[in-house]
Amino acid sequence: NAGVTQTPKFQVLKTGQSMTLQCAQDMNHEYMSWYRQDPGMGLRLIHYSVGAGITDQGEVPNGYNVSRSTTEDFPLRLLSAAPSQTSVYFCASSYDSYGYTFGSGTRLTVV
């Protein structure tokens, strides 16, 4: 039981490049979310999903896309990276949304 696995752990992108942050969970959780963490801003919700095939926008969705084709995977796509997207990204999952399990994070730098 690996929990929530995020890859990569670190990434440097050039402005305008695209990439996908991977998130996988093996707990059969229906609820999954992506957050970004910036100093002094706490965690802000980017996108979330309440089950396979269902996604919705959070607080800061611009510049990011998600899809949920399976229960296990919830990838986050950066369409055209910008320096403002430099952040630490966390994926989280929950069985019933009463308690979320977080991944260890992806530290992204856009130059």
Next chain:
Amino acid sequence: AQSVAQPEDQVNVAEGNPLTVKCTYSVSGNPYLFWYVQYPNRGLQFLLKYITGDNLVKGSYGFEAEFNKSQTSFHLKKPSALVSDSALYFCAVRETTRSGNTGKLIFGQGTTLQVKP
């Protein structure tokens, strides 16, 4: 809009002293409240939650939290702080709308707890 506020950016306490990390909330309906801890370069770890029932909730690592409906607060407490408790603490509330549970967790800005020997 539903929200959570953590009024203190940092809390400093001496080892062995009691600690309190403050959290206030604004929600419609019954609140579902959570505390998470983040150690350096790590993801968030669940500490405790309030769903219903007793106002004093006990969680991991000796932490507890007191739910106060009249003051809309959910302060995190520990009777005797340890240096190893030094970390970033987040309060969160689960969003609920007229349609029910959205599954979204809304976080406060976080409070850095520094416990000095």
